[in-house]
Amino acid sequence: MLQGYQSWVFENKPVIIGSSAVGGPFEAQGNYAADFDILHDDLWLGEDSFEKAEKKMLEQACEKAIKKAGLKKEDIQFFLSGDLINQIIASSFTARTLGIPYLGIYGACSSAMEGLALAAMIVDSGFARYALAGTSSHNAASEKQYRYPTEYGAQKPPTAQWTVTGAGAVVLGREGDGPRVTSATIGRVVDMGISDPFNMGAAMAPAAVDTIEAHMRDFNVDLMQYDLVITGDLGKIGRSITKDLLKKHGIDIPEDRYIDCGATMYKESQPLIPLIAGASGCACVATVVYGHFLNRMRKGELKRILVIATGALLSPMSYQQKETIPCIAHAVSIEI
Amino acid sequence: MLQGYQSWVFENKPVIIGSSAVGGPFEAQGNYAADFDILHDDLWLGEDSFEKAEKKMLEQACEKAIKKAGLKKEDIQFFLSGDLINQIIASSFTARTLGIPYLGIYGACSSAMEGLALAAMIVDSGFARYALAGTSSHNAASEKQYRYPTEYGAQKPPTAQWTVTGAGAVVLGREGDGPRVTSATIGRVVDMGISDPFNMGAAMAPAAVDTIEAHMRDFNVDLMQYDLVITGDLGKIGRSITKDLLKKHGIDIPEDRYIDCGATMYKESQPLIPLIAGASGCACVATVVYGHFLNRMRKGELKRILVIATGALLSPMSYQQKETIPCIAHAVSIEI
Numbered sequence: 001m002l003q004g005y006q007s008w009v010f011e012n013k014p015v016i017i018g019s020s021a022v023g024g025p026f027e028a029q030g031n032y033a034a035d036f037d038i039l040h041d042d043l044w045l046g047e048d049s050f051e052k053a054e055k056k057m058l059e060q061a062c063e064k065a066i067k068k069a070g071l072k073k074e075d076i077q078f079f080l081s082g083d084l085i086n087q088i089i090a091s092s093f094t095a096r097t098l099g100i101p102y103l104g105i106y107g108a109c110s111s112a113m114e115g116l117a118l119a120a121m122i123v124d125s126g127f128a129r130y131a132l133a134g135t136s137s138h139n140a141a142s143e144k145q146y147r148y149p150t151e152y153g154a155q156k157p158p159t160a161q162w163t164v165t166g167a168g169a170v171v172l173g174r175e176g177d178g179p180r181v182t183s184a185t186i187g188r189v190v191d192m193g194i195s196d197p198f199n200m201g202a203a204m205a206p207a208a209v210d211t212i213e214a215h216m217r218d219f220n221v222d223l224m225q226y227d228l229v230i231t232g233d234l235g236k237i238g239r240s241i242t243k244d245l246l247k248k249h250g251i252d253i254p255e256d257r258y259i260d261c262g263a264t265m266y267k268e269s270q271p272l273i274p275l276i277a278g279a280s281g282c283a284c285v286a287t288v289v290y291g292h293f294l295n296r297m298r299k300g301e302l303k304r305i306l307v308i309a310t311g312a313l314l315s316p317m318s319y320q321q322k323e324t325i326p327c328i329a330h331a332v333s334i335e336i
Numbered sequence: 337m338l339q340g341y342q343s344w345v346f347e348n349k350p351v352i353i354g355s356s357a358v359g360g361p362f363e364a365q366g367n368y369a370a371d372f373d374i375l376h377d378d379l380w381l382g383e384d385s386f387e388k389a390e391k392k393m394l395e396q397a398c399e400k401a402i403k404k405a406g407l408k409k410e411d412i413q414f415f416l417s418g419d420l421i422n423q424i425i426a427s428s429f430t431a432r433t434l435g436i437p438y439l440g441i442y443g444a445c446s447s448a449m450e451g452l453a454l455a456a457m458i459v460d461s462g463f464a465r466y467a468l469a470g471t472s473s474h475n476a477a478s479e480k481q482y483r484y485p486t487e488y489g490a491q492k493p494p495t496a497q498w499t500v501t502g503a504g505a506v507v508l509g510r511e512g513d514g515p516r517v518t519s520a521t522i523g524r525v526v527d528m529g530i531s532d533p534f535n536m537g538a539a540m541a542p543a544a545v546d547t548i549e550a551h552m553r554d555f556n557v558d559l560m561q562y563d564l565v566i567t568g569d570l571g572k573i574g575r576s577i578t579k580d581l582l583k584k585h586g587i588d589i590p591e592d593r594y595i596d597c598g599a600t601m602y603k604e605s606q607p608l609i610p611l612i613a614g615a616s617g618c619a620c621v622a623t624v625v626y627g628h629f630l631n632r633m634r635k636g637e638l639k640r641i642l643v644i645a646t647g648a649l650l651s652p653m654s655y656q657q658k659e660t661i662p663c664i665a666h667a668v669s670i671e672i
Contacts, residue, residue: 001462006413006437008463028547049657077342078522087651089444095649096525098663101342103450103522106647107425125461127344130516135352172654186414186439191431209671286539300506313440315423321385323425326432 004218005036006186010124013180014172015336017130017196018069021291022061023283024165026139030266035223037064037164037293043140043165049136054083054090054138054167057283061167062134065290069130069171074123076100076171077128077224080119081110083282084163085145090136100132109204109233110187110311112136112286113330117184118171120332121170122180129330136167137281146197146316160264161235161280162272168286170294178336179297185215185331188312195324197314201238201262201277204310207327208234208243215331216251224331225303230293232285232309233262235278261288297336304335340554342522343602346460349516353466354405357368359619359629361474366602371627372428372502373400375390379476379501381453387421390474390503393619394419394430397503398470401626402573405466405507412507413434413464413603416455417474418447419483419618420499422479426472432510435549436468442640445540445569446523446647448622449666451519452506459508460517472503482533495535497571497598497616498608505632514672521551521667531660533650537598537613540646543663544570545581547644551667554589559589562669566629568621568645569598571614588648589664590633597624607637609655621645 003009022034030037038060058081061062066073081091081099095102115133122128140150142163156336172181190210194203198232208231213266216222223229230330234242239260265279265288289307296302310329317323357372364375375394380390396419402409415434417427418441429439442449451469458464476486478499484490508517522656526546530539544567552558559565570578575596582589601615601624625643632638646665655661 002413002464019526037486051653051657068616077338082440084444085651087444087649088422089649089651089654092525092649092660092662092664093654095664096527099524101522101524102664103454104418106418106440106442108423118439121461121463122457125457125463127457127461128338186437188435188437189428191432313425313428315421315425317387317422318425318429321387323429326428328428328431328438 002330006214007218008184009119009186010120010183012124012174012179013085013182015176016179017173017176018065018171019285019294020064020068020169020291022057022167023287027164027166029270030194031264032288032292035295050138050141050174051085054136054141055093055169056058058090058134060303061131061191062094062098063170065169065171071130073098076130076132076276078103078122079132080115080166081134082106082107084261090159104298107175107328108311108313109282110309110328111331113307113309116332117330119172120181123174124234130168130173134169135282135286136161137283139163139165142281156276157198158276159237160276161200161278162276163281164279164283165241166287168290170290176284179254179334180293182335183270183333184210185218187211189326189328191324191326193324197319198294200312202241202278203325204312204327205238205241205245207309207329208310211329211331213249224225226304228305229258229304231260232306232320233280233311234260235262237277239263261285272280306331337533342550344457344520346368346456346517347475347517348460348510350456351512352515352630353509353512354401354505354507355630356397356400356404356438356505356625358393358503359488359623363500363502365606367600368624368628371631374466375421377399386474387470390426390472390477393503394472395433396469397505398430398434398468401505401507407466408624409434409436414439414458415468416441417470420478443611443664444647444649445616445618446645446664446666447618449643449645449668450607453666455508456517456672466507466509468505469654470505471540471618471622473499473619475499475501477632492612493534494612494613495573497614498612499617500619500661501616502623504618504619504626515630515670516672517668519669521547521554525545525662525664526564527660527662530580531658533655536616536648537571538577539648539661541570541574541577541581543665544578544646547665547667549585562640562642564641566591566595566641566643567596569616570596570646571598575599597621614619642667642669643671
């Protein structure tokens with residue numbers, strides 16, 4: 001039910017009965033490699049386009065999550081998914097493969113938490129027995145679409161972020177064992193006038209702060225009730241701006257209680273990483289949370305987490321038409 | 337709650353307390369002109385790009401629907417919207433203008449009913465007091481993105497459809513007077529192997545039939561319980577294929593009980609219209625249903641309608657990569 005102005009409480013606490021993370025070669029060298037279910041050493045996955053490779057990863061993530069939930073795809077009523085490719089074709093073509101009734105969503109890199117929040121609502125209120133939520137991104141597909149084909153060798157400024165090649169998925173059910181989705185806060189669009197698509201972290205940080213504040217206001221809680229606050233893909237610069245903005249708004253969070261998936265995805269010893277701001281892409285928060293953090297919850301290392309996935313809602317065309325970057329963030333709390 | 341495999345019953349029957357339709361110059365000459373709230377004689381709406389013109393129409397549709405509901409935008413908790421432009425920028429930039437917590441969706445031309453179904457679920461299950469659902473399309477923005485810029489003067493085959501320039505929006509509330517949303521059936525992706533983006537009606541017809549059959553199966557009803565069955569934008573060819581397929585599956589529907597918005601949007605006396613298959617675009621079903629048909633329901637001319645919005649989930653890139661066109665259809669029933 002509605003809580004405050006823009007938040008939801010899931011009274012039946014839908015259970016994440018299956019989750020999965022699929023990654024590419026660069027992710028296989030990163031900090032969270034051990035928590036991926038499938039890692040590919042070929043960026044093409046044997047396909048003849050990066051877009052088809054992305055679709056294949058999303059299919060694998062969905063199939064893996066369903067299998068880990070002990071279900072068959074026929075048991076799932078609804079599939080919610082979105083991605084970064086124009087017209088979210090990775091999601092729609094995966095929906096064709098799965099044959100599950102499908103709701104396409106789009107929130108750029110916030111899509112993972114948008115899908116999780118909606119899937120939780122659908123299950124919580126009895127509109128599905130089981131729902132599947134997924135998302136994906138592919139570095140080369142994104143570079144080609146949003147910036148330059150990788151083959152051009154265009155240089156990146158230090159504020160740039162590296163799109164994660166991967167896919168993540170979760171299966172939610174009304175009953176079972178596992179981490180439970182307890183609440184969500186749906187974000188408003190925040191646009192502070194930044195127009196540089198190579199500085200997404202700075203553009204998205206105010207949206208993260210707006211949603212965190214809304215969450216605290218709607219639930220009348222502080223962040224210390226969470227073992228960990230996790231943002232999606234702000235990167236090193238965006239994370240630092242977020243911390244500063246939170247502090248300015250009187251919200252202090254200890255250094256070790258706040259992790260950004262984009263800032264920690266890769267190792268500083270990996271090529272390029274010390275020179276840029278970190279990772280991004282729909283698959284960034286999805287693989288790290290649905291892989292690493294859910295695993296840690298299952299092991300008992302974490303009891304309550306708040307995940308805030310941010311999205312930069314620009315298109316190359318809106319940027320070319322001199323528009324600034326509208327950003328959004330959706331927060332979901334998970335408990336065990 | 338869940339009904340059958342892929343349908344929802346809205347037990348509290350959310351009320352459409354405000355609805356609106358905005359159109360462009362070609363729509364102003366069409367069959368439904370009298371039911372538009374705002375009609376523009378300038379395809380640019382005074383903006384410097386077609387994309388910005390589309391955004392302006394969507395903003396106007398949302399503001400009009402909120403006003404007709406007797407509300408202010410601060411009263412609305414969630415805004416659900418999608419459109420055809422890459423990364424649904426018309427919707428996301430409208431969300432920035434409105435400042436309402438935002439859930440971006442994508443289902444191509446099925447987006448109108450996807451948004452209405454999700455908004456109805458949110459209101460029905462107490463996750464919002466009021467929700468706003470909108471969608472838009474712009475002929476010149478779509479032509480340029482999916483086919484050729486209009487200025488090229490490329491010829492159209494007789495199976496082609498004309499993207500509607502317009503936007504439609506509805507405000508749903510738990511109480512009030514007006515047509516009520518009673519049920520929805522969420523479609524699966526259906527792909528019969530058609531790859532010609534100039535023949536969307538034929539590609540989408542099997543998806544419409546699949547969802548109609550699912551609706552009948554889940555609710556154990558026949559189509560005669562509806563005063564009118566309305567498909568979104570199949571056009572003349574798609575409508576005829578749908579009728580044939582329904583008949584083949586043993587479902588007979590009288591000629592005067594089944595209307596396709598795309599086939600009836602424009603007058604045969606308008607330029608080009610006799611030579612092509614009709615209208616399409618996210619705004620096709622949205623403006624005709626949220627304008628004309630809701631008005632007829634309010635006048636008592638119609639009591640129960642079933643609206644099936646179809647979407648072709650291709651992108652220009654998937655087409656260039658020789659992929660066929662995955663299609664989907666979502667059905668929503670409205671009663672008064």
